Amino acid sequence: MTNHHDNNGGAGDAGALRGRIALSRRHFLGGAGVLAMGAASAGMIAGCSPQPQSETPGARDAGAMAATGAAGATGNQGKTMGEVLGAGWLGEEPTIAEDEIASVSDADIVVCGAGHAGTAVARRASELGKKVIVVEMQPEDTFSALGNDIGHLNSSWQLDRVGIPEYSVVDFMNEYQMYAAGRTQPTLLSQFANRSGEALDWFIDGYTEAEKDELIPLNWPVVEGYNYKKNGFTSYVGTCQFGGSVGMTDAVKRSQDKAREAGAEFVFGQAAVRLVHNxxxxxxxxxxxxxxxxxxxxxxxGGAVVLACGDIGSNSAMYNAICRENYELGEYADCAAMSGRDGSGIAMAMRIGAKVEIATGGDMGSHAFIPLSPMEGVECLWLNKYGERYCNEAFGGPLLSGCAGAREPGDRAYLIWGGDWKEVFLNQLAGHLAPKEWDDEAIANVQATMEAAVGSGAEGDDTSGKFLYCADTLEELCDFMGMEEGVKANALAAVEKWNAARKAGSDTEFGRDPETMWPIEEGPFYGYPCGKRVGGGSLVATSGLLVTGRQQVQGQGFEPIKGLFACGNNSGGRxxxxxxxxxxxxxxGMCLCLGYTLGEFLATEDYNRYCTLGAGNADIKQSDKGMAGPPMGSGEGEGDGAEGGAPAGDGAEGAPAGDGGAPGEGGPAPA
Structure with missing residues (x-):
């Protein structure tokens, strides 16, 4: 496509037009650089690296919260999300004197962060001819990338090399939105569904045949007769794991090298601390x-600035506020992620009016109670502390079905299965926290665990690192697991109902697919009692800035902030x-794919047009027919039919008594 640049878009004239940032007191709100920011916000300037373990997030943030307070519960209309959500901890932009700026460099695109997303943006845009500068906090000699697995759909590596059947992108998008209650950014989801395979093939381009052979397809091969569709959800097997001679960090470094070959410049050991803005x-x-x-x-x-600085995992104040569900599930235990970044990229944008994810906020797991047995997150029979079954255990994998358990009373649960453990193990819905391998070695390991538990009695056996109990009868099993009599009675009744539902072919209690209800009728019987832990954080936080389908960061009025983009864990919508x-x-997988598509978009589209497109549209006409709704902010049934009023409803005076004609065809709305 033809590139269209306005006066701010090109690298050649960027410095001449803007030069160094204007340093008025209106731009810089007092103090002497980062040292004046205060305890809570100073931690956000650490860039794209994990926070030092010596700084305890909860202790660090408590003083600032007490000193500044939080936004009031009312009277916030017109404020930015940073002013309301970030009250007490977000802090102001750092003051940087003009003579402190040692150098000024110009590019088409400036990327903050050289991880999965940032490197993909830089490489793709550079390959398409753009001048890109990448700023990364980590030193180059100790640079590391997180994770091992790249999830995706329908790469040639999957389809042609491994032999995995092609997946329906339509099914995938609809299932994904069910997981997210319709709140996933649809265009980003579409890009992932349709182009993640292309991005994976691009990422490993140039690998030798031997190196490609070392890439591991998780949950492949499946067992003979495996049903990919369980309880309405598909098992998307074939995630690419970098477990061979090229690990994930080396893989990202290879991609960085390809970006350099295409002209990108990487600057290591520098942390982005402040956006240049109007x-x-x-x-x-x-x-x-x-x-x-x-x-x-x-x-x-640069004409475009891309924030790809990682998550908020080591900044407890941000984590608690943005991932509120996890904070509340943990009964206000401060959230922290094991591999967390400090949220600096998100904080920089919030300080100029950007919004963050509008939802409960996500991280990897602390929103759900996941009973990880010696067979991992196997979806057998789950019982609560009372010995009662409480949910459809197979509803979309343990990160979804586990949401119910997170709200159950108490701090424990019980898992029970029968002697056909192998069938249970080999027929799980493949996904995160479910078993990743179903090969002979994995089966042998589980078998050794099961056999070790036989005869262990009330002592149980911890061969797997978790105490597993085994008994010839269900009554004995409940006793071995330490259930009191009332709980034991409930558990036995739950097993009886489970078996009856399986035989009837219908689980009318919780709606589980009976094909996934394996019988609990013949021993030996196995049980795993586990403690319940939710909230407080996990591996990484996954909520970031609110973005459009073009990954533009959104500000007031939900309008995109011109020139500002977010990708990876700096981005919400996923x-x-x-x-x-x-x-x-x-x-x-989303970091890679959406970095790839963002780099392409920035290199081939007039991205600034979306900051003005639609501004000249005609005003929407307002009808005076029907019953007016209450004015905004009022609970009374008064109003004059002005914009914002409710549409006509049942009993609206003067409304046509139509026959349910389809909306948009000139007919009346259905009653």
Missing amino acids: EDGTEVTGVIAKDSTSGEYHQYN FPMGYNGIMNGVSI
């Missing part, structure tokens, strides 16, 4: 980064209700 935060034209060794500041100007586990590696 007075009202509606346009971004660059970023200022701080060198971790010299302390010098460097400004990078896991708004929590990490879904629809396939292994879907998080990194």
